Amino acid sequence: MTRKLAGFAEDDLRALAGDRSFTRGLGYLDAVSGLEVGEGSVTAVVHGTDAYEVELTLGDGDGISGWCDCPYGQEGNFCKHCVAVGLTVLRRAEAIPRQRAAARARTSGLEAWLAALSRDELLALVRERLAEDRTLRRRLELRAATARSDLHAVRDRVLALIDPRPFARYGYIEYADAPGYAQQIAEAASALSALTAGGGAAQAVGLAEEALRVLAEAYEEMDDSDGVVGEAAAAVAEAHVKACKVARPDPHRLAEWLVGHMLGDDSGVPDLDPLDYAEVLGPAGLSRMRQLAAEAKRRRPSGWAERYLMECLVKAAGDVDELVELYAQDLHPSGATHLRIAEELESAGRADEALAWAERGLRDCAAEAHIDGRLVDHVCVHYARAGRTADVVALRRDRFHVEQSLAAYRQLRSAAQAAHCWEAERVAALAALKADARRERGSRYGGTLLIDALLDDGDLDAAWKEAAGRAHDGQWEQLADLSRETRPAEALTVYLRLAESAKEPTGDRAYERLARLLLGARDCHRALGTEAVFTEYLVGLRTELKRRRKLMTVLERHGL
Known part of the structure; x- marks a missing residue:
């Protein structure tokens, strides 16, 4: 019935926003104000970090779309503020048809009134608004x-x-x-x-x-x-x-203005592209720009604006060798410039030279921990096309040992599985991670990469063995989530420990996390047949934290 009255349902909001934004939107229901229902849309203000304006478009039979002026919404996303307004509309679904009918009547009445006004009356109305x-x-x-x-x-x-x-x-x-x-x-x-x-x-x-x-x-x-x-x-x-x-x-005057604007002290915005003016500049104007750009680059060889302008003009001339020579003058240690050269050569149909430059980039940057991943991907794609699967594995292995990241581990696994040698590669990779863990070198989250890798592999038995004294709370929670059906007693211990520390923080995000941990604990008690114990624990927890009314609302919404 809700869908028929409002034109959409909670599932539509979740599908548009995704689980994360939908869950976050639940925490903003009390922040919605000024809800106004129009003929085909709903507008409101949601108070968060700032006061954000939201508009939901209610299409008859076409579902719902939303716009919000928050940073995330302006990127075209159906944000948490849109979710909050949508849920508020659903709460008032019974009144929506009447309010939309009233909006239609108001619009129709306004149009009829305007149509009936004389020219002089319309002019008077416009002048009034202008004042x-x-x-x-x-x-x-x-x-x-x-x-x-x-x-x-x-x-x-x-x-x-x-x-x-x-x-x-x-x-x-x-x-x-x-x-x-x-x-x-x-x-x-x-x-x-x-x-x-x-x-x-x-x-x-x-x-x-x-x-x-x-x-x-x-x-x-x-x-x-x-x-x-x-x-x-x-x-x-x-x-x-x-x-x-x-x-x-005049092409010469335009060329001089463009160079002056692009290389001036205030050249940041807007970012002009001289190629947009190529038709107007013609050969004479482009030649003048090349002359001015070359002079500027000689004066400031390392200037970013000077280099960018020169690159644009060389591209316009279509001389790939000159462009490669220009790029080669300043090779970035990440390998990003090698990749640009390889891509330009490949676009020109010079695939062998392109691969040679990409491989050179790998050699030049071999010791860098943060090499441009696109360069590695570029070479791996070419190797794979040529059937060089062993070379793909070797490259991914080398990068894994330098980077020591979960992403590099996954890439090694994917390459080795394609080459049917993952079992041996995995033994060696995990041995390296275990040695790293013994040296207490953690991942960026604080826990060891070894545990991340084992969890990613789905090797829960090994993850439990390695977790003690090494895992951080996020890894423990993930381990418990993956194990609550097969190891409910061990997962329950983790959930209760994490819930105890999660009682102190306040705020929507903290309350949602506590609720998530409690739901996991409840599932473990159900698997163990000890639901009464969980009920007693939950009653005690609610009594202890009863003054946090927002938390009580979150727990009730999750059925806790």
Whole structure:
């Protein structure tokens, strides 16, 4: 019935968010406020690290989708805040059809009222809104100036939109103010595109360059952690490219401006690509850029911007050998540059040379613990295609002994299984890990890599033998989770010990972990036929922690 009323169910939210975000969303049910049901959507505010705006779209028969302005949500994910709003809607499912019908009625009534207004009445309404809403007034002023080709007014409005000062409290644009500034930059980009479309492409070129200079300077003094300002600035750069393609400015002047912008002190945002301008620059402009870039690189051989610009121009010329020579001047110790050379040669159809460069990278970086994994993968793929499975195993073995990581162990296992020699390789690998464990060299989590490897192999008997005195809490919990059906008594001991230490921390994450441990303990008691003992333990625990009302809510939700 819930699905029919609200258009979705809890399973839909879990499928969209994933188990982790869904579980975290459960802890935000009390943080949802301002829930408003529209004809086809629901909006609300969820209070977390900040106050986040959430919008869920309720499609008739098409399920549900969601948007949130938190960093994770802006990446296109159905986040924990979306889950919290969705669950709140489900709690009020009985009222949803009535509220959606009321929203439809309001929309229909508004449209009918607007349609009935005369031209003068509509103008009066718009003027009233313009007097109240400065943002709307700015937008319409800009549209009007663009429509009548008032270049002076367009310039004033565009520069006003990208002016960072109204957003820079204390001289710095803070994280919370960046989205508002980004919105104005996007409006400026739209105005520049409209100016080009309206026959003012030459003016749009100059105005866009002025805007890009202001944006590059402003970007040094802001927190754009979510990249919203950078994305909006990229739209201004795109408007500049479009204007150049229409106006066809002097190639030499454009080349000099591009080099000056890309190598200037404020060249961080937006990141211009000279290849976007190749059509406008033509051979003469590209040649001028090559000349300027070469001079700049001679002045600062190690400069990142100078090297990047030169790489772009060499790529544009299509000379693979020159590009390889350029890359070879600065080989990174991780092997990343060797890989780039190999990829360029392979794209040019020179597979043998590509493999030779990749193998050289492995030799040059053999002693590095943090070699670029893509380089190793690249060589292994080529070896596998050639049927050189023994070479794949040897390479993965060498990297495992240098890196000593779970990822390297898994890669060795996969290669050895494909070559049908994992049994022997595993004995040698585990022997190395045992020797490492005896030297008390832990993994990045604190426990030994040996236990991680045994757990990953599913060798629980060996993992239990090695865990004492070596495993960290996360490894103990994983071992208990994997063993509660086959070793319920031993797993129970682990769960109870971890639960005892988990009683002290507070907060949603800590309470969810404690509940998870208690659920594991309950499963062990059921397997042992001692459920009454668990019930007595749980009653004592709830009595001890009864003042933590949020914890009690979490336990109840998990049936504890």
